[in-house]
Amino acid sequence: MKTSFKRLTAILLISSFLIMTFFYLDAGRILAEIKSILTKPGVLLFIFSSYFLAFLARGFAWRLYLNNRVRLTTCMYGLFYSLLLNHLLPVKAGDFARIGVMKAREPAITGHEAFNSVVILRVMDTAILFAMASAGLAFLELPLNGGVILWLAVIGFVSTILFYIKFKAFFDRQISIMKTAFSGWRGMWIIGLTLISWMLEAAVIYGVVWNGENLISFVQAIWVNSITVAGQIFQITPGGIASYEAIMVFALGANGIAAENAYTAAVITHGLKYLFSFIAGGIAIAAYPVPAHLLKKWTRERGNES
Secondary structure: OHHHHHHHHHHHHHHHHHHHHHHHOOHHHHHHHHHHHHOOHHHHHHHHHHHHHHHHHHHHHHHHHOOOOOOHHHHHHHHHHHHHHHHHOOOOOHHHHHHHHHHHHOOOOOHHHHHHHHHHHHHHHHHHHHHHHHHHHHHOOOOOOHHHHHHHHHHHHHHHHHHHHHOHHHHHHHHHHHHHHOOHHHHHHHHHHHHHHHHHHHHHHHHHHHHOOOOOOHHHHHHHHHHHHHHHHHOOOHHHOOHHHHHHHHHHHHOOOOHHHHHHHHHHHHHHHHHHHHHHHHHHHHHOOOOHHHHHHHHHHOOOOO
């Protein structure tokens, strides 16, 4: 049922994107905006440096979660391997390679610790994204019906309860580790760094929209990024192609951006993220090459063995 719902939602999003493409695709406009960005080094530097700093913040958060017993470079290699694979594969299998890199480079970290750290930090990512998206619905002046917001809140609450009940045994096994990792100031730093990372990622959207001479505040960009990335739980295409753009067009439209401008911004934003994933992933592969057979093993066997 869960898989069927995910696929149905993904198909609806992809269908929506295809319809948007029919009505709003303007190759000339897209090429003109790409050329505009490429001729503005300051804009490119702002976008890519902010995106890199977002991952650096996540790397520090991951290292802190493991009580500084691992190298920051290991965390960054794992994150960039994960980013690259998530943009190449139709499912989010990159986290399995992230676990594998941690286990392979850090002998002091057990398989359970590596697995737990990735899962819990992913859950925290999702919780923060949904929290920021919900805050935007509550505080931003969006043209959304109050009933829609109420239904979204109810669906989110019920889904969370059902998810916990279904995987209660798993979450109960992680509680002791989580209590230790999130205790005191260390926990505050982990949460704070993760929150900052998603704010920094919003700079990609903000830079693209601003370059296209559309009016949007950075707070609005944070909301757009939150709801767009959170929506990738329905990803069934490499990098969430189509579903990413469809959700972002809706989010930008809710903030007053014309549909054709929102479509162009979504395509370019996703394109820049793809470019970054290839660059960062290529650097990670060059710095810490992983044999193809081992990479396949991690993605197929979910990183259970190194």
